[in-house]
Amino acid sequence: RDTNIHIKFVTNTTKESRKTLHERLRKIGFELEAHEIFSSLSAAANYVEKEKLNPMYLLSEDARSDFGATDPQRELDAVVVGLAPSEFYYENLNKAFHLLIANKNNRLVAIHQGKYYKRKDGLALGPGAFIKGLEYAASVNSVLIGKPNEYFFKSAIPEGICPEECVMIGDDPNDDVAGAMKLGLKGIQVKTGKYLPNITVTEQPTVIVENFSEAVDWIIKSNLN
Known part of the structure; x- marks a missing residue:
């Protein structure tokens, strides 16, 4: 914010x-x-x-x-x-x-x-x-x-906002990350929650980070706003 x-x-x-x-x-x-x-x-x-x-x-x-x-x-x-x-x-x-x-x-x-x-x-x-x-x-x-x-x-996504302007942070590589990326959002995979390292993924995430805090730091540093 x-x-x-x-x-x-x-x-x-x-x-x-x-x-x-x-x-x-x-x-x-x-x-x-x-x-x-x-x-x-x-x-x-x-x-x-x-x-x-x-x-x-x-x-x-x-x-x-x-x-x-x-x-x-x-x-x-x-x-x-x-x-x-x-x-x-x-x-x-x-x-x-x-x-x-x-x-x-x-x-x-x-x-x-x-x-x-x-x-x-x-x-x-x-x-x-x-x-x-x-x-x-x-x-x-x-x-x-x-x-x-x-x-x-x-x-x-709010009206007037393009998917490409958005980023999804999630622990589920398919439901969270791949689902969002198919629409055009960037996808950040966190290694917390129900994340499993050996799960088969349908799409590679934009980036993989250890936790939510690292995801927020990545967004700010990437100037996605």
Whole structure:
């Protein structure tokens, strides 16, 4: 901010609403406003509203608060899936399966297809496996909303700003870095979080650094502003 670089915190997190994310980040010392947070939930809620969908949600209760109410007078016409471990049980997934095969126009909306995420006890299975399972069983293709989809990054960039003027810092080489670079952003890979040194990457990052602090220093020194 001191160098006049605008900041946006973008995340594929689908367990927490923007309000909860904002409160948590403030508690650990981040100085930011709620409007500076853009999550895949934000992008998905915009998509549901734009497409006038009436979905079944496989989301946590908190994440669900970022979306409008389901209309009980209308048939359900979509399944929206995020990271919701407590929702991924057989009866729920079977209900989603039946909804998808009931009408060929019903949509499977994948907020993101992460293979895994990091918890205190290590890496844990992400929503991608459940989304792929529904795709396979119902013979449908999901609509991907979150990273690494181009839709997500386009939605996060303010109007009037070119992708080439932006840089993405991330710990996931494919969802964060490669996804952003495909749209034209520069991509900085940090060796923290869920970074694994031997993972196969779809695109080489602009630069690899040890941590977030080094990423910020690189941006300032590169005069990207």
